[in-house]
Structures are given as structure tokens and as C-alpha cells.
Amino acid sequence: MAVQYGGRPAGGTHWRLSWNDRNVRSIVYQIAALAAVVAGVWYFVDNTLENLRRLGLASGFGFMDREAAFPIGESLIDYTPADTYARALLVGVINTLYVSAIGIILATVLGTVIGIARLSRNWLIAKLASVYVEMTRNTPLLLQLFFWYMIFLELLPPARQALQPVPDVFLSNRGVRFPVPAAADGWSLMGAGVVIGVVGAMILSSWSRRRQAATGQQFPVVWAGLAAIVGCGVVGWLLGGAPTALDRPALRGFNFSGGVEVSPEFVALLLGLVIYTAAFVAEIVRGGILAISQGQTEAASALGLKRGMILRLVILPQALRVIIPPITSQYLNLTKNSSLAVAIGFPDLVHLANTAINQTGQAIEGIAIIMAVYLTISLSISLFMNWYNRRVALVER
Amino acid sequence: MNKLSVLAAGAALAVAAAAPAQAGKTLDAVKQRGQLICGVSQGTAGFSRPNNQGAWEGLDVDFCRAVAVAILGDASKVRYVSTTAAQRFPALQSGEVDMLSRTTTATLTRDTVNGFNFAPVTFYDGQGFMVPKKLGVKSAKELNGATVCVSPGTTTELNLADYFRAQKMQFKPVVIEKVDEIRSAYFSGRCDVYTTDASGLASLRAVDAPNPEDHVILPEIISKEPLAPTVRHGDEEFADIVRWSVYATIEAEELGISSKNLEQMLKSEDPAIKRFVGVTPGNGKALGVDEKWAYNIIKQVGNYGEIFERNVGKGTPLKLERGLNDLWTRGGLQYAQPFR
Numbered sequence: 001m002a003v004q005y006g007g008r009p010a011g012g013t014h015w016r017l018s019w020n021d022r023n024v025r026s027i028v029y030q031i032a033a034l035a036a037v038v039a040g041v042w043y044f045v046d047n048t049l050e051n052l053r054r055l056g057l058a059s060g061f062g063f064m065d066r067e068a069a070f071p072i073g074e075s076l077i078d079y080t081p082a083d084t085y086a087r088a089l090l091v092g093v094i095n096t097l098y099v100s101a102i103g104i105i106l107a108t109v110l111g112t113v114i115g116i117a118r119l120s121r122n123w124l125i126a127k128l129a130s131v132y133v134e135m136t137r138n139t140p141l142l143l144q145l146f147f148w149y150m151i152f153l154e155l156l157p158p159a160r161q162a163l164q165p166v167p168d169v170f171l172s173n174r175g176v177r178f179p180v181p182a183a184a185d186g187w188s189l190m191g192a193g194v195v196i197g198v199v200g201a202m203i204l205s206s207w208s209r210r211r212q213a214a215t216g217q218q219f220p221v222v223w224a225g226l227a228a229i230v231g232c233g234v235v236g237w238l239l240g241g242a243p244t245a246l247d248r249p250a251l252r253g254f255n256f257s258g259g260v261e262v263s264p265e266f267v268a269l270l271l272g273l274v275i276y277t278a279a280f281v282a283e284i285v286r287g288g289i290l291a292i293s294q295g296q297t298e299a300a301s302a303l304g305l306k307r308g309m310i311l312r313l314v315i316l317p318q319a320l321r322v323i324i325p326p327i328t329s330q331y332l333n334l335t336k337n338s339s340l341a342v343a344i345g346f347p348d349l350v351h352l353a354n355t356a357i358n359q360t361g362q363a364i365e366g367i368a369i370i371m372a373v374y375l376t377i378s379l380s381i382s383l384f385m386n387w388y389n390r391r392v393a394l395v396e397r
Numbered sequence: 398m399n400k401l402s403v404l405a406a407g408a409a410l411a412v413a414a415a416a417p418a419q420a421g422k423t424l425d426a427v428k429q430r431g432q433l434i435c436g437v438s439q440g441t442a443g444f445s446r447p448n449n450q451g452a453w454e455g456l457d458v459d460f461c462r463a464v465a466v467a468i469l470g471d472a473s474k475v476r477y478v479s480t481t482a483a484q485r486f487p488a489l490q491s492g493e494v495d496m497l498s499r500t501t502t503a504t505l506t507r508d509t510v511n512g513f514n515f516a517p518v519t520f521y522d523g524q525g526f527m528v529p530k531k532l533g534v535k536s537a538k539e540l541n542g543a544t545v546c547v548s549p550g551t552t553t554e555l556n557l558a559d560y561f562r563a564q565k566m567q568f569k570p571v572v573i574e575k576v577d578e579i580r581s582a583y584f585s586g587r588c589d590v591y592t593t594d595a596s597g598l599a600s601l602r603a604v605d606a607p608n609p610e611d612h613v614i615l616p617e618i619i620s621k622e623p624l625a626p627t628v629r630h631g632d633e634e635f636a637d638i639v640r641w642s643v644y645a646t647i648e649a650e651e652l653g654i655s656s657k658n659l660e661q662m663l664k665s666e667d668p669a670i671k672r673f674v675g676v677t678p679g680n681g682k683a684l685g686v687d688e689k690w691a692y693n694i695i696k697q698v699g700n701y702g703e704i705f706e707r708n709v710g711k712g713t714p715l716k717l718e719r720g721l722n723d724l725w726t727r728g729g730l731q732y733a734q735p736f737r
């Protein structure tokens with residue numbers, strides 16, 4: 001036995017089968033607890049199966065490779081009603097991940113800006129930021145989603161009278177349509193160039209860090225990196241014949257075709273999630289900054305650093321340590337809140353799983369899939385943020 | 398909103414998991430409670446919608462009332478539970494409602510894997526399309542490329558996809574569960590087309606449209622939608638009572654019995670009428686209800702024709718023809734099995 005309990009002389013772990021022995025007691029308790037859990041689970045599973053049999057309900061995941069037959073409004077992968085339920089659910093998973101990922105990035109940026117603004121010496125900016133935080137934090141998210149969706153539906157004109165804030169960009173209650181470069185080799189080569197540039201910039205930055213550590217000499221790594229990325233991209237584009245043709249939206253029949261469309265459902269959901277979550281992020285960022293002692297700021301200004309630089313080089317890196325754990329739970333909240341999508345018709349996982357539940361009658365399987373997917377997403381976010389947290393913590397001391 | 402249907406499905410799971418197996422208990426539960434719990438829709442004029450006093454009214458509602466009369470002798474002993482199309486099946490499976498009378502189409506899947514039984518059809522319907530008149534569309538075949546508003550968890554969304562596939566046309570669905578949301582999406586122009594059962598379209602156009610004249614219902618009917626009260630598997634006695642309560646309204650119309658002439662009919666010498674109103678006993682005992690059950694249904698709710706005309710007929714905003722819902726003797730499909 002490797003485990004030593006208090007009061008026992010080391011090495012003297014002889015076993016007495018007595019109720020007075022705390023080892024024995026704890027093992028008995030643990031076995032009893034385990035038995036209770038197993039019995040409980042068994043009772044529920046057995047009853048569920050029995051009741052399903054009694055109601056004549058089919059169970060199992062066999063439905064997953066049957067034809068789904070229902071339409072889905074937006075999808076990042078190809079989907080038609082002739083595809084399977086499995087694919088329909090995959091569309092939902094991807095849509096959930098997509099809106100959550102963009103939402104997390106935008107909420108972090110917006111929240112950081114607002115959080116810093118709340119600490120601004122400018123009275124007006126600080127006041128506006130706190131009004132924003134109080135307003136969004138204290139109204140239900142569902143209400144905000146309806147609000148943004150209704151703005152789209154009621155305030156924007158129908159497709160045929162779409163607004164054109166910029167030439168070729170159309171804004172209507174069908175969503176936002178904008179032109180994109182028409183498919184051409186030059187664009188793929190440009191993409192490849194950008195990738196090469198990014199790799200180059202990463203090498204450059206690690207080289208410059210090592211050189212600065214060794215010699216103290218600085219290197220304009222940001223500018224050099226940007227130049228590498230842009231330069232390689234442009235070279236790729238030129239090699240591909242410098243395409244300039246755009247795929248422009250045009251009104252044809254009922255709707256616009258051409259260009260790319262972002263639906264009102266997606267925009268409303270994203271706006272709602274970002275604006276709501278950013279308020280919480282702002283408070284966390286503000287708290288994180290306030291947690292760094294005033295002395296550090298004074299010391300940094302004594303060294304001649306400007307306010308922006310103090311924030312960027314001294315305060316934020318240390319504040320991150322305080323900020324990351326609570327911000328992780330905001331990321332989890334945003335992801336879970338994205339299931340409110342169903343209320344405004346964005347086809348996220350919950351929306352599509354619900355439809356599948358209804359069309360197949362397999363409620364238990366459907367709910368199990370929803371739970372498994374959210375659990376996986378949440379655990380992944382947690383793991384990533386814990387890893388990141390350890391990294392920043394190390395950098396700090 | 399769909400959180401609710403997740404909850405309902407979760408409840409289905411919880412109930413399926415927790416309640417020890419029991420059979421034939423719906424009827425007992427209704428009697429013990431002294432109240433029938435009936436799942437209806439969210440608000441479709443003519444089928445189920447609360448009136449100004451907050452009392453539920455409509456064709457679907459009347460069949461809930463008929464069943465309450467048969468079991469409890471009183472049409473008012475019903476609690477109505479408003480459900481979205483997506484919530485209705487988990488609500489029935491979990492026992493949250495005793496039955497559905499909710500513009501629900503009888504289909505093979507629902508009858509089998511969903512674990513339901515359907516009572517006789519209370520309204521023969523079919524799916525149609527409604528468009529704003531200003532689009533100038535005359536036929537569903539011109540809808541290629543249109544954006545279509547539809548509710549999830551319905552036969553409607555499946556037929557819609559089938560129809561466009563068969564016609565080799567494209568469309569973009571906007572799918573929202575709450576009926577208020579999907580209606581306002583259509584009325585605001587988010588969609589070019591609204592699709593549901595033709596009766597639902599008539600109701601939407603006549604009662605909910607800001608201006609009915611601005612909308613047209615296209616001539617194509619793309620599906621069969623036999624709408625029928627629904628019960629879950631496992632209580633045959635209850636299912637029988639629901640089935641024969643529907644037939645009672647049809648049989649009464651066939652026999653010429655209405656709420657107006659019911660008292661004279663008590664004195665009738667016609668053996669079929671005597672059996673129906675309970676002067677000759679037997680039917681009530683066989684069903685396990687009061688011998689006056691059918692008499693009471695006609696007295697408190699009316700015969701099928703009266704129910705139809707009162708809720709969706711010529712004198713209502715919906716102005717629907719009897720059509721397929723006329724008696725078989727007049728060229729329709731309504732036909733009661735023999736009361737003997």
C-alpha cells in the first residue's frame with residue numbers, strides 16, 4: 001500500500017479486519033456507494049427499456065443512416081433532403097461550432113475593448129461603457145435575440161428594395177449579400193502564398209526572440225512578418241494571372257443570386273451572443289486589470305513607457321492570469337447559449353436534433369446526441385483554456 | 398420556443414425512465430383527476446384558439462370536449478395544453494397530455510415508431526402554399542428559387558422538400574418553431590411563401606393577415622393531411638372511447654340528430670336512433686361509459702356538421718366548404734362505423 005493515512009507508523013501497514021480500521025471502513029463505504037450508483041443506473045435503464053417496450057417505441061441509433069427528408073436553411077457542407085439523419089446532425093454540429101467560434105472571438109475583442117473603456121480617464125467613454133454593460137447584462141438573452149431578429153425583419157426592406165450602403169453590398173430582410181472574388185486559380189495560389197508567409201513570419205518571430213534574448217537587439221518583427229504574409233500572397237496572386245473578376249449579387253427571380261449571403265437568423269444570433277457575452281467579458285477584463293497593483297503602472301511610467309505600452313506590455317500579460325479562468329466559463333456559456341438559435345430559426349444542433357426527434361420519434365437517442373456533443377465541445381474548450389492558462393502562468397513568473 | 402421541446406423531450410425521457418411500467422391507466426387517470434388534459438395547437442382560428450374570454454374554441458377543441466363528455470359527462474372538464482408542432486409528440490409520449498387534438502396528420506411513422514394510435518379523421522386536409530399577391534405568382538410550379546416559411550417537426554416540411562425535389566426546383570427554407578415568429582417572418586417578407594395545411598392557410602389569411610386581400614392561396618394541394626385526434630399506445634379502452642366519440646358526432650349527422658332536435662329524438666321509434674341516444678341501452682356499457690354518452694356529446698357539443706359550420710364553415714371568417722369533410726352520403730369521406 002502506497003497510501004499512508006495519518007497516525008500510522010510508516011511501513012507498518014498490516015491489515016486488521018475491524019470496523020475500527022479506517023481503511024476497512026472507507027473501502028466498505030466506497031463499495032456501498034458504488035453499488036448504490038450501479039443499482040440506480042440499472043433501475044433507470046431497465047425501466048426506460050421496459051417502458052419503451054410497453055409503449056411500443058423503437059430504440060437505437062438505426063435511424064441515423066435513413067434519409068432525413070427535411071430541408072435545412074443554411075449549411076457549411078453540402079446537404080439535401082436526400083441525405084441521412086447523420087449528415088443532417090453533422091450540419092447542426094458544424095453550425096453550432098461555427099457560430100460559437102466566431103462568437104467567442106468577437107466577444108473577446110469587444111469585451112476587452114469595453115472592459116478597458118470602463119477604466120478610461122475619459123468620463124464619457126467610461127460612462128457609456130458601463131451603461132452598455134448594465135443594459136446587456138441585465139436583460140434576458142432570448143429577448144435580445146428576438147430584438148435583433150425583429151430589427152432585421154421589421155426595419156430592413158424586402159429583397160426587391162434592398163439597401164445598398166456600398167455598391168454591390170445589399171442589405172434586406174433576407175440578410176446581407178456581398179460580392180466575393182469569382183473562383184479562379186489565382187485565388188487558391190494567393191491562399192497558398194499567405195500560408196507560406198504565415199509560416200515564414202512564425203520562423204522570423206522565433207528567431208528575433210532568440211536574438212533579442214541573446215544580444216538585446218530588437219527587430220521590427222510585426223512589420224517584417226506582415227510584409228512576408230502580404231508579399232507571398234501577392235506573389236501567389238500574380239503567378240495565378242492576377243484575377244480581378246468578382247461574383248456580384250444580382251436580383252434574379254425571388255431572391256438575390258451570386259455573391260455570398262449571410263442570413264438574418266445567423267446575424268441576429270451572432271449579434272445577440274456577442275453583445276451579451278461581451279458585457280461579462282468586459283467585467284472580467286476590468287477586474288483582471290484592477291487586480292494588478294497600481295505600483296506596477298507607476299514603476300512602468302517611471303521607466304518612461306507610454307500608457308498604451310504599459311497596458312500592452314505590463315498590465316495585460318499579468319491580468320491574463322486572473323482573467324482566463326472566469327473567461328473560460330463565459331466561452332462555455334456562449335456555446336451553450338447558442339442553442340437559443342432555435343427560437344429564431346438558425347439551424348444549430350439543437351434545432352436539427354429536435355426536428356430529427358420529431359420525425360423519427362427517437363427522443364432519448366436525440367437528447368443523448370445533443371448531450372454528448374455539448375459535453376465534448378465544453379470539455380474541449382475547458383482543456384484548451386486550462387492548457388493556455390498554464391502557459392500564461394509560466395510566462396508570468 | 399424550442400428549449401421547451403427539449404424540456405418536453407427530456408420529460409419524456411424522465412417519465413419513461415422513472416415511472417414503473419403500467420398499462421391502461423390513461424382512462425383511470427382522467428376519471429380520478431376529473432379532467433381530460435388535451436394537447437392543442439398554439440392558436441389557429443377555427444381549430445384551437447382562446448376567445449376574448451380566454452376560453453379555447455375550435456374544431457380541434459370540440460373533439461377534446463366530446464371526449465370529456467363521454468368520460469366525465471361534462472364538456473367543460475378539459476384542461477388545454479398549447480403545444481408547438483415539435484413539442485406535441487414528446488408531450489403525448491411522456492403523459493403530460495392524455496391526447497392530442499392538434500391538426501395532426503395520421504402517418505405510418507407516427508402510428509408505429511412514435512407509438513401512437515389515431516382516432517377517425519376529424520378533418521380531411523391537404524398542404525397548400527400562400528404567397529403575397531404582389532409577387533404575381535399563379536401556380537406552385539413557379540416557385541423555383543423561393544424562400545419558404547415552414548414549421549419544424551411537421552409533415553409539412555417533409556412534403557415541401559419532396560415536392561420541390563419531384564419538381565426539380567430549388568428553395569430556401571426558414572424554419573421556426575413558434576407559430577407567432579414564423580407568421581411574422583412571412584408577413585414581414587422574410588419568406589416569399591408560407592406553407593401549411595390548406596385549412597391553416599385559410600385561417601391565417603382570413604384572421605391573422607393584416608390585410609387578407611394581399612395574399613393568395615395557390616391552387617396546388619401537394620399532399621394528403623388526414624388530421625386526427627391522437628392517443629399513445631397502451632390504453633385500448635381510452636383509445637376506443639376517443640374513436641367512438643368522434644364517430645358519435647358523424648353518426649348523429651347521418652341519423653339526422655342535432656343539438657336542436659335531440660329531445661324529440663328521445664321519442665323516436667327508429668331502433669338505430671334509440672340505440673344511439675341510449676334509450677335502448679348497450680353501447681355505453683360496452684364502452685365502459687354512461688349510456689347517455691352519445692346523447693350528451695350531441696347535446697353539449699353538437700353533431701359533426703354543427704361542429705364544422707360553427708368553427709370553420711360558411712358563417713365563419715374561414716368560409717370553408719364541406720368538400721371531403723361532407724358525409725359519404727353527400728359525396729364526402731365522413732363515414733361512421735355502425736353503432737351496434
Ligand SMILES: N[C@@H](CCC(=O)N[C@@H](CS)C(=O)NCC(=O)O)C(=O)O
Pocket residue numbers: 438439440441480481482499500501502548550551552553576592593594597622624
Ligand atoms: N398537419 C401537419 C402540420 C400541423 C401543424 O401543426 N402545423 C403548424 C405549422 S403552420 C401549425 O399549424 N401551427 C399552428 C398553431 O400551432 O396554432 C402535421 O401533423 O405535421
